[in-house]
Amino acid sequence: MSRYFRAEISANIPLNDNHNLLSLTNLDPMDEPEPGQFYMVEVNQGYDPLLKRAFSLFRRTAEGIQILYRIQGKGTAILRNLKEGAVIRILGPLGNGYPAAPEEAIPVILAGGIGIASVFPLIERFAGKAYVLYGARTGGDLFMIDELRGLSKELHLCTDDGSCSEKGNVVGLLHSLCASRSSCLDHVKVYACGPKVMLREAAKVVSSNCIKAWFSLEEHMACGIGACLGCVTKIKSARPGEEQAFEYQRVCKEGPVFDAEDIVW
Numbered sequence: 001m002s003r004y005f006r007a008e009i010s011a012n013i014p015l016n017d018n019h020n021l022l023s024l025t026n027l028d029p030m031d032e033p034e035p036g037q038f039y040m041v042e043v044n045q046g047y048d049p050l051l052k053r054a055f056s057l058f059r060r061t062a063e064g065i066q067i068l069y070r071i072q073g074k075g076t077a078i079l080r081n082l083k084e085g086a087v088i089r090i091l092g093p094l095g096n097g098y099p100a101a102p103e104e105a106i107p108v109i110l111a112g113g114i115g116i117a118s119v120f121p122l123i124e125r126f127a128g129k130a131y132v133l134y135g136a137r138t139g140g141d142l143f144m145i146d147e148l149r150g151l152s153k154e155l156h157l158c159t160d161d162g163s164c165s166e167k168g169n170v171v172g173l174l175h176s177l178c179a180s181r182s183s184c185l186d187h188v189k190v191y192a193c194g195p196k197v198m199l200r201e202a203a204k205v206v207s208s209n210c211i212k213a214w215f216s217l218e219e220h221m222a223c224g225i226g227a228c229l230g231c232v233t234k235i236k237s238a239r240p241g242e243e244q245a246f247e248y249q250r251v252c253k254e255g256p257v258f259d260a261e262d263i264v265w
């Protein structure tokens, strides 16, 4: 059962012009989060903005949690201005998180842009086992590279503008990885978070290689607890006789992580 807890900001460090790393110390008891779960964060105690903002667990620390966030609009701009010592209210951890993998699994983890925030704790969990494919628009938007290098079996980077490492995107990297290891894809499990267009293209690659995959989706969220139905997405449902059958599922409750095969794009 997820609940509210108060947390004190111990650091809110700009990583570049539009990304910050927020370190929080929980002041109330907090449920243990799983990789892929998220929090609804009250960025302001008043009514503006009224709605809490959704952020993935980036890292569990000894003191609490860390959140890696991109400044997007009003809510995240307020968050960026919060100083050390400020106390905020947080609801979570929420959602299902990434499923556990069998011992023999070969994890391949895709992160596009701020999607790294969601998969980072999974990379930590796999410690040294995962092939990590991480891309962003430019080199300045790739974060925690040294740590990722230490945590990954192999780290492959790419950028849209070619300013760091290979020019291209993570779907291209996934394609190359599958092509170069086509004889040993049986145990590969893919986990991904990033822009929807990236996930849609990655779904084609995993499907054509018969690879099992789980993708974390993002939708605009008002409540984060399954009550408002504001975050629904189409998920295939196997009703006999209905070839194109789907149902709406809540990204905040049944997700945010879904079996890639089930997502209707």
Ligand SMILES: Cc1cc2nc3c(=O)[nH]c(=O)nc-3n(C[C@H](O)[C@H](O)[C@H](O)COP(=O)(O)OP(=O)(O)OC[C@H]3O[C@@H](n4cnc5c(N)ncnc54)[C@H](O)[C@@H]3O)c2cc1C
Pocket (backbone or CB within 6 Å): 038, 049, 051, 052, 053, 054, 055, 056, 057, 067, 068, 069, 070, 071, 072, 073, 074, 075, 076, 077, 114, 117, 118, 217, 218, 219, 220, 221, 256
């Ligand atoms: C499960 C989940 C996990 C997320 N994890 C992270 C993370 O770790 N780091 C990070 O930087 N961002 C993350 N996001 C996106 C983040 O929630 C939005 O960037 C943020 O809500 C934008 O708020 P804003 O007020 O700054 O932007 P505005 O554009 O002013 O927001 C207006 C409204 O739109 C909603 N909104 C805007 N963009 C998004 C978006 N991409 N997804 C969902 N709602 C949005 C806001 O919540 C708000 O209700 C996550 C989203 C979801 C659903």
Ligand code: FES
Pocket (backbone or CB within 6 Å): 220, 221, 222, 223, 224, 225, 226, 227, 228, 229, 230, 231, 232, 250, 251, 252, 253
């Ligand atoms: S955000 Fe309200 S149901 Fe998902």
